[in-house]
Amino acid sequence: MENKKNIIQELDISQLPYLQAVIKETFRLHPPAPFLVPHQAIRDVEIQGFMVPKNAQILCNVWAMGRDPKVWSFPETFMPERFLEVKIDYKGQDFELIPFGAGRRMCPGLNISHRMLHIMLGTLIQNFEWKLEGNMRAQDIDMGEKFGLTLQRNIPLKAIPLRLK
Numbered sequence: 001m002e003n004k005k006n007i008i009q010e011l012d013i014s015q016l017p018y019l020q021a022v023i024k025e026t027f028r029l030h031p032p033a034p035f036l037v038p039h040q041a042i043r044d045v046e047i048q049g050f051m052v053p054k055n056a057q058i059l060c061n062v063w064a065m066g067r068d069p070k071v072w073s074f075p076e077t078f079m080p081e082r083f084l085e086v087k088i089d090y091k092g093q094d095f096e097l098i099p100f101g102a103g104r105r106m107c108p109g110l111n112i113s114h115r116m117l118h119i120m121l122g123t124l125i126q127n128f129e130w131k132l133e134g135n136m137r138a139q140d141i142d143m144g145e146k147f148g149l150t151l152q153r154n155i156p157l158k159a160i161p162l163r164l165k
C-alpha cells in the first residue's frame with residue numbers, strides 16, 4: 001500500500017493484479033446484468049450472415065458468452081489466474097467480456113464501479129478473516145442463480161467476519 005495506514009486506496013488498484021483478476025473472473029461467470037439492457041434495431045441490418053429486422057429487440061446474453069467453451073478454457077471453473085496471462089478487460093474493447101456493455105450506450109457507471117469494487121473487496125479481504133455459516137466449505141457453496149434483469153444468487157451468501165486481521 002502506498003500509504004502508512006495500510007488502507008487500500010484507488011492508486012493501489014493497478015498494483016493488485018490478482019484482485020483485478022478475481023473481479024474480472026466474477027464478471028465473467030456472474031455478470032450482474034446477464035442480458036445487458038434491451039436494445040432495438042432502428043433498421044434492417046445483416047451481421048455475419050444473420051438478418052436482424054427493423055424493430056427487433058436485441059438481448060445480448062453475456063452470461064452465456066462468459067461460459068462459451070470456444071473462448072474460455074474450463075469455462076465453468078472459477079479461475080482468476082486466467083486473467084493474469086491475457087490482457088482482456090471489461091472496458092468495452094474486448095468483446096468476450098462486456099458486463100458493462102460496449103459502444104456509445106455502455107454503462108456510464110463503469111469507472112466508479114471499477115474503483116468501488118476493488119476498494120470495497122480489497123478492504124474486506126485485507127481487514128477480516130472470513131468463514132461461512134455452519135462451517136461450510138467454500139467448495140460446497142451453492143452457486144445457483146436466479147435470472148432476471150439482474151442476476152442474483154439463489155441462496156444469499158452468508159459470510160461471517162471472524163476477527164480483524
Ligand code: HEM
Nearest residue numbers: 032033036037099100101102105106107108109110112113
Ligand atoms: C457492477 C456495476 C455495474 C454494472 C455491471 C453495470 C452494467 C450496465 C449495463 C450492462 C448497462 C447497459 C449497457 C448497454 O446497453 O449495452 C448499463 C447501463 C447504465 N448504467 Fe450501469 N452498471 C453498473 C453500475 C452503474 C452505476 C454505479 C451507475 C451510476 C452511477 C450506472 C449507470 C448506468 C446508466 C445511467 C446506464 C444507461 C446508459 C445508457 O443507456 O445510455 N451503472 N449498466
